[in-house]
Amino acid sequence: MTAPLHEARPAAPARALPDTQQGMRRRNLARVMHAVSAEGPLSRAAVASHIGLTRAAVSTLVDELVRSGLLEELGPERPGRVGRPGSALAVSGHGPAGTGAEIGVDHLAVCAVDLRGQVRARAVRHADNRDRSPGDVAADLTELVRQVVAEIGGEDLWPAGLAVAVPGLVARDARTVVHAPNLGWHDTDLGALLPARLPLTVDNEANFGGLAELWLGEAAPRDFLHVSAEIGIGAAVVVDGRLLRGTRGFAGELGHVPVRPDGPPCACGGRGCLEQYAGEEAVLRAAGLAAAGNRVEVLAGLAAEGEETVRQALDDAGVALGIALTGAVNLLDPEAVVLGGALAGLAPWLLPSLRAELARRTAGPACPVSVSTLGSDGPLLGAAHSVVRGVLDDPAAVAAPA
Numbered sequence: 167m168t169a170p171l172h173e174a175r176p177a178a179p180a181r182a183l184p185d186t187q188q189g190m191r192r193r194n195l196a197r198v199m200h201a202v203s204a205e206g207p208l209s210r211a212a213v214a215s216h217i218g219l220t221r222a223a224v225s226t227l228v229d230e231l232v233r234s235g236l237l238e239e240l241g242p243e244r245p246g247r248v249g250r251p252g253s254a255l256a257v258s259g260h261g262p263a264g265t266g267a268e269i270g271v272d273h274l275a276v277c278a279v280d281l282r283g284q285v286r287a288r289a290v291r292h293a294d295n296r297d298r299s300p301g302d303v304a305a306d307l308t309e310l311v312r313q314v315v316a317e318i319g320g321e322d323l324w325p326a327g328l329a330v331a332v333p334g335l336v337a338r339d340a341r342t343v344v345h346a347p348n349l350g351w352h353d354t355d356l357g358a359l360l361p362a363r364l365p366l367t368v369d370n371e372a373n374f375g376g377l378a379e380l381w382l383g384e385a386a387p388r389d390f391l392h393v394s395a396e397i398g399i400g401a402a403v404v405v406d407g408r409l410l411r412g413t414r415g416f417a418g419e420l421g422h423v424p425v426r427p428d429g430p431p432c433a434c435g436g437r438g439c440l441e442q443y444a445g446e447e448a449v450l451r452a453a454g455l456a457a458a459g460n461r462v463e464v465l466a467g468l469a470a471e472g473e474e475t476v477r478q479a480l481d482d483a484g485v486a487l488g489i490a491l492t493g494a495v496n497l498l499d500p501e502a503v504v505l506g507g508a509l510a511g512l513a514p515w516l517l518p519s520l521r522a523e524l525a526r527r528t529a530g531p532a533c534p535v536s537v538s539t540l541g542s543d544g545p546l547l548g549a550a551h552s553v554v555r556g557v558l559d560d561p562a563a564v565a566a567p568a
Contacts, residue, residue: 207254262326266550304359347433376402378548394507443486452479480515488523506538
């Protein structure tokens with residue numbers, strides 16, 4: 167018997183709250199949650215100092231958040247200090263959780279993250295999703311979501327929402343996949359196919375990967391270009407800590423930037439796209455290898471052993487990446503470029519030619535290129551953490567399931 171997907175009010179995405187007494191209270195609740203999440207455990211006095219409110223005001227807000235199960239008291243903050251110690255506050259390890267999912271070309275994955283940022287459950291299914299009907303893929307994904315929800319339910323957690331990363335263009339409604347060429351999907355309303363009782367957000371996998379880097383990466387800058395790859399290649403443009411989405415929400419399709427206009431045809435309808443030279447399957451073809459279960463492990467293993475054809479294929483892929491990235495760097499002037507996803511696992515053999523190409527072609531000083539520590543988990547973690555961030559941004563909008 168599968169577990170029910172509890173109905174819950176969504177954690178609203180960050181938005182401007184009305185400038186009223188009620189709106190001010192909701193903003194202050196969010197300020198308390200963010201302070202404790204980022205700096206906790208903290209006493210009420212420390213929270214008041216962090217956000218600039220009186221201790222009395224903070225105490226009222228904290229009491230409300232404790233009653234709601236979003237904060238919990240851990241006991242005296244500093245036992246043994248002179249005077250009465252404050253009670254240390256931390257975000258709760260129970261209650262709402264962020265549920266993230268990823269639809270990949272060759273896999274499905276779901277995970278749940280609590281408000282402390284800890285992954286509490288995870289489920290993965292490996293399958294070739296190319297040219298499968300969206301309904302069949304959504305049914306399989308729903309079953310994985312149910313497994314994860316059942317697992318966290320035994321730990322007093324419930325899903326505050328579901329965020330899904332997909333390898334394609336997503337409309338501004340955050341539910342319709344306009345075009346996912348490597349899946350063969352067009353104008354697919356995932357909102358109609360996935361669990362209706364969970365508040366849903368759908369976004370491009372590269373966008374979620376970029377957000378994961380921003381929130382979880384080691385010393386991530388506020389302005390950077392995050393590039394990730396599997397079969398396809400995507401990018402997220404982060405400017406001053408926010409995604410640059412473009413008019414229709416389609417910004418970041420780096421994989422379909424042509425690097426050789428007379429090159430081979432691409433699934434997008436163009437020719438000579440970056441994806442045809444630096445995507446996983448493209449590198450395998452260039453190295454004369456058949457498709458493998460874990461393409462990155464195969465390529466990295468052979469490259470580490472000194473296999474010349476593989477190293478040459480990766481070197482050529484780095485050149486193609488450098489050509490495509492040059493345009494983005496010259497146009498956007500990011501603080502850094504971060505390689506994530508499959509590119510992170512192949513970085514030792516991609517980076518030399520990529521960096522050389524960037525240095526040769528960029529108008530200004532060479533843009534630093536670093537490697538994400540999140541690897542292929544970036545989009546999935548970014549999706550789950552986006553739901554958690556929604557809870558922190560507007561805790562008053564979250565209600566436990568009936």
